[in-house]
Amino acid sequence: MGFIDAIKRWRLAQKGMSSGKKRRTQERAVAGSIDRSLGVRILLYVIFIVTSAALVYQVPSERLIVGSTRSAVFVHIIMSLGLVTLFDMQHLHRVRNGRVSLVFGSILFHLCLIEFVSFMAFSNGKDPNYGVLLIPFAFAPLVNSVLLGRLSGMFTTYVVTLLGALIVPQAYLLQYMVISLISGITVVLMTKNVRRRGALLRAGFYAGVVVLILAVVFGMIQMPETTQLWRTFGIKAAIALGVSILMAMAVSGILPALESMFGVTTDISWLEMSDLNHKLLRQMQLEAPGTFHHSLIVASLAEAAAEQVGANATMCRVCSYFHDIGKLKKPTYFIENQGDENPHDNLTPTMSALVIIAHVKDGVDMAMKHKLNPAIVDVIREHHGDSLVYYFYHKAKELRKDGEEKVEKGLEKIEDIPEVEEENFRYPGPRPRTPESGIISLADCVESASRTLGKPTPARIQSLVDDIVMKRVNEGMLDDTGLTLRDIKKIRESFAKTLRSMLHSRIDYPKEEDAAADEEMRKAGRPAAKQKKVEAVEIDLDEPQPNPKRNPALERKKTKRVAKAS
Template sequence: MAWQWLVGQLRLLWARGGQIGLLNRRTLWGGILFFLAVAIIAADFLPQKLDLKVGQPSPRDIKAPQGIVYESEVLTARAREEAERKVEPVYRIDNTVAEKLVEEARVPFRNVRQILLQTPEGGAREEKLAAALVGWELDASTRKALASVDQNSLNTLEEQLVQVIRRHMQGAISREALETTREKMLTEVGTLNVEAKYKPFLAAIIRKLELKPTLVYDVAATLQRREKARAEVVPVQVTIRQGEKIVGDGEIVTEEDIEALQKLGLLRPGTPWRSLVGLILLQGVLVFLVLFYLRTFKKQIYASDRLLLLLGLLWVVFLLFSRGVTAISLGNRPEMSRLVGYLIPVAAGSMLTAILLDGQVALIFTVFLALEAGILGGNYFQLVAAGIVSGLTGVYCVTHLDQRSSLARSSLFLTLANMLAVLALGLLLGHSLLEISLGLGLALANGVLSAVLTIGFLPFLESTFGITTAVKLLELSNPNHPLLKRLLLEAPGTYHHSLLVANLAEAAADAIGADSLLARIGAYYHDIGKLKRPYFFIENQVGTENPHDKLSPSLSSLIISCHVKDGLELAREFGLPSVVQDIIAQHHGTTLMSFFYHKACEKSRGLEVDEGEFRYETPKPQSKEAAIVMLADSVEAGIRSLPKLTPSRMESFVRKIIKEKLEDGQLENSDLTFRDLAIIGDAFLRVLNGIYHSRVEYPEAVLREMERRKNRNGMLHKQSAG
């Protein structure tokens, strides 16, 4: 989630930066990413003289190099907290509690008084009183007495009870004393100078009262006293003499020790300006070389702000992970700790770049990241060598991906290559057996870590930057995809048609150097819109009446053309990549639905028919792959209508379809050349000849002889088994 939020914010800021111009925007974001990268690497060029943390044992005796007097923020804060703790809580008396209880006690008297006034004396009055006092646990004699009480006596009872409540609820009463206070009130009720038959009623009212403490915590007054106590604490002065021990060897470091070391300057980082300048120059040269390569050899990537931002983010994220790796300590032996650099996941950056951008760019980026790993790991050339081996192996592993799980299997090759590189470097540099063993273990972990990072980051980067990788397309080729399963079950003719179109498109795209995988996947899904009304399309009409026979040509053309819009809706619903959606939207272009157009002309009785009403209102193909799918779709749909298929007839038909699309202007935005169209036609014919090749018809005598031999072989098999 944090990664998605970060990338989302960067994309938002990038979009806003579009107002300042391309060059200025690139300069701004390039500067930001460059600054972040240098800041991450520069941590090694700002070493601390001591690396101590609170709660850890000190590695040695540390003494003050000079005397110092300072105000201790740690001890002062501790003294102020102690003074604050000593302040007693402030309470105040809430005089409204007693009056609220009095009002609560008057309620039953009002209820009884109302019943006495509204109900004549007798059984009905007693029943109403019993109903009003349900749960009060009053006996029949008490209820009878209340039913016959006069108003003056009732007023006297009320006033005496009020006096009892006010006497006992005045003053400071804590929560713990509430029940004791209630018992005192009940005792006094028993001694009141009233008739005994009314005392249970008064006691019941006391029991029903919701007593609350009159002594409440005064937050404001308590905070005021505590703030005053804190303010009265005098800052604690600490005096340290020269040579005085701050912390001893093996002693647990406290906050006071850290503060003293900071005041003495023992934890303050230095400022090696020469090293920083050298680092900035080196980073500038490396970044310039990468950008120069992209500008010269990969102009499409260099021209894309989005892809450049992706490459920069991969760089910064790699540095962050590498910084975390190099922070791992393996004890007090420097020769062992520097081996941690073998865990830096150069291959993860290489594989992500190869999958998301380009394999050749990934090779250059591998060298770049390996150099960064060497700098981060302490300027050791063996880390550069190991990083190059790991990164190049990673690029090779993802060159021919067939599914996402192949990324996990690539960790085996990465692990083997890493271990061989580390072993060779260990023998070359004369490392000890322990160092070689540790390096091999880290190399093994590097292979697993690189694969895990690649698998983890790839989906987020694909969705965030809108990149459709070969891995994503291969997942869409799975026949168990919900859309393909629906197509097979609900529109089997369209499904079979799509498979044949995919074979044609893949062969043609491969022949002219286009993206054959994209062409194949686009062909799989180009007609998914037919799922909405499959029976309106001829390939799904098996032995059923054609519904178009009962419709007007204009309505039929409208229904047919809607499958493009329906397909786009399904594609968005199931999250198909934008490049596949483009093929769905463009695979008909503005083609004329000639069958319905000619049918309309026949029915028009000489009236002019608007050709525009019978054309698809969709974009023309904008890419080679979309144009190839259009041609393959038309060829496959039309080839089945030929009465007798022969190689010459198929070739004539294929060339005719391509020529018609060209002359109709459907291919003008696809960047296909005349040479490409010729090659595409040849590729179509190779596939069609393989599908519709003629089969040998065996003579009747030959068939009978084959059947006889089959039966004889079966009998011999049974005899041998017996």
Template sequence: MFHFLKKHAAAAAKESASPEGAASVSRSAGDRLDSSLAVSVGLCVLVFIVLQWMGSYSPHWGKSIWHHVSEAFLLFSVTLALMPMYWLCAGSLRRKNKTFVVTWGAVLVQLLFFGLIRHVTADITSDIGNELLYLPYMMAPLVVTVLLGPLLGMFATISICMLGGFFILPEQYAPEKQVQFWILSSLSGMLTVLLTHNLRNRAQLLRAGFFVGLLVMVLCCIMGVINLQAWDYNLTGVLVCLAVAFGVSMLTSVLISGVLPIIEGAFKIITPISWLEMADMNRPLMKRLQMEAPGTFHHCLMVAQLAEAAAEAIGANPIECRVEAYYHDIGKMQNPLYFIENIMDGPNPHDELTPSMSARIIIDHVQDGVALARENNLPRPLVDVIEQHHGTSLAYFFYRKALQYRDEILSRVESGLASPDDVPEVVESNFRYKGPNPQSKETGIVSLADIVESATRSMGKISCEEMQKRVDELLKQRVVDGHLDDCGLTFGDLKKIRNSFIKTLKSIHHNRIAYPSHNPEAKIEKNAFSDVSVREKEEKAVKKEGEGKAVPEIMELPDAGTLQEGKSTETEMKNGADAEENETES
């Protein structure tokens, strides 16, 4: 448990040290309100006021003014002590006021339920169980963990433990009941966090409710909250108490599974379940991309494979990276045939355009994608990755082509074959993407995976050494250009990303054996496997001589038809060489 929290605390510390965003990023009124300091202060004051108001109805505050003031001061002190803990657990999320609203809102709602249950069960007297059986211990930890992460889920657990005693204890202080409440609240909250911190489907919510209900039932039996000695004379009552202890947690998980989509939509929070739902290939935009731009669709799949593995390597959100990679190039659907991966065997339309016009069409796929994403109500992170995955980088191919075209016109002007007015003006800013640069780790990973996949695929046959060299060049270029300055990726992260990219590219460019012909009269050529055996021998020799530093090449074996043609070509060349040798001897 402590190792689990330490890992997430380290990740939160790294995120809090990273910049939230550059000044070039446009922010709406809602975004400014979400990060307003005045709003943050007002929310803190509101929490104190609500807690004092709820505490004033607690039965154990007493009727004397002095007792009332002392209890109010104690509640204020506990709440004040929890604020720095929230600041530490929230990490980079603390800059968003909606994080504060969701976290403290869940805590206050659970405390309100505690007060209502205490009021309703005050007149119920039983020698078998007490009001601790009816409390929904997992409510706030479950909501906060699913929406905001395990660290804030643990904060919600601690807050309930420290503040819950003000609302559920009887008028006369009962230390044994206080200890029982702390144990039930803390253990059930921690188990909830552990079971839901890596949520993949909504069925896991019910599983969490089942195990937490089982834990509460067992703890109630062990600590005497349920009087098992009444089994002999009131079996029905004991069974009812056991069912209540178990059923409250199950009912809580069922209700929260229905409420979560409402909270997600209201606060625009995307949970892992939502990411998985958006990864469905049957969604309208994904179906359009498959049909209208199949080459781009395949490119997005490869980028998703690279980005997801890299995100897992550095502790980022792999599901988010995968979905962002799926959608990052949807703008190419507007003009699919102007992108090389969709041209196939047809003519290249850029041959009929000037370099500046070609660059404009290529660059505009970003704005086309943003418009398409907003039309389809895609969440903000997807809009951001579409807008930021190229940053302010240069469309270098067409920029270089424009410079070459300008130099050709200048040479023609010097030769008197063209007028000086025909010399085109080449402005570098016209060949750059509008940006901004990536503003999050996930967007930075997708942008790197995008350029690495495109560059390595354009190289055709490629060895491991060439692949590593090319990946290193691309990453270094992005760092030098300042493309990654605002996304929070460290040099240590880049090293892990680089290694992950190379490992994934090796699996993509894997070896295959050429299949023999289906003609029954054809013979299986031994040469079909000769290259593999020779290569294996070379690898062993390189490992022995180079002390394991050499990298084996990645082979692309020909198919059966090419193999037969190669065989006949080798025979003809051999016969021709023999003929030349005979002529020389004669």
């Protein structure tokens, strides 16, 4: 089929009916299907269980808590099956195989580190306490907490604590489990919303302090009484702190590689992408300033709402900046960038709708060309869902109705009147599939509609937000986002609060010359002149596009402001 399609495109290009170019497609399409494959996920679980069981099998039987190698392997398999089942149940609706491989891959690497340190420290005949202190207790919890969130970090902490207990020597079982559990929980709590790499070092330092304190409690580090003991105490304390800090530095260094390898983006990377000096954003500031301002307002609305429902606020802000970059192809065809002339006056409603709808595909194409984050590409593609371009659809129906009246009068032929098909006025979709994409879609609609408010009172703002959000809900646009009704209520309240602060009114200050004249009149013993009071009488706004300056029919409907002097 691909060869036949290529021939068709070539023939159209030869006839001058096509440019011969093909739109960019999402890279790693095959990888995307693998990322959500159930069979691949089951295979990853099997690999994890078998590999970790092999690690337990390598442990000498005298170090095992259960007495024999076979028993240890059996216990390990049972525990692993239970943990894998728990993980899959918790992440059933949003699990991705890239994240599964990251979680269990980091756990396997963590267990390998425990096995390596245990082998090196407990087999050379030196103080075995050094072996426990050299274990990087918080490595896997830190990696998964930063990349995937606190829930994954906590899960990882419990897994490495339980499975690691089958690897460490029996004599240090209690010490290992307590230190592993508490230090892991510490780094998870310290890495909430990490936006600076320095926060990783701080988390590593606190984990080292926890290891040091617990080592003193368990007697692995003796409080010094002589000069020699002070030296030993200093070495062990330096090991406890140094291992955790070096571990945090290593995680900070490998984060970019892990993000690229497993398709995960941290808040640190999102902040780096939020620079408004990006080439596309600079181009938008110069060529489509109205769209740029619209994107900034959408970013503020989406970020505030995301914080209320626990979504990724930084991701919402960055994706909002880029969600309308497709308008750069034809900026003057969008109402926020139009001047005195309106290009839609010379187009049929169907052609106008095609131009409006094309900004989504153009945006996806530009995002891929500039190698933007895949999450940004998804938001650009999804932020309109499969919604209807209602203004031009309604206009096309009106023209169709007028044409039918002319046919009845014998002025036109029925075949000369174009059919109005609703699918020609709908965006191609898909609908939003993540909470962040759904929030940005709602923020985009709310911001555009808020410009139609002549007098933005709190009640009118709240009514506008409620109507738009509930319309989207009733259309099913948010069905795949995972947002609950409670989340949607919080989003509505956040939108209304943010818009009230943006659309507030200003105090009408008197002019300085008028105030000076009144003061002179008072000094002369004459009453001050009354200031003229200006009252604005406003009629309801009509739909804002296209620009009515060039359209007499719409000009009669335009909002009129009548200044009355009293």
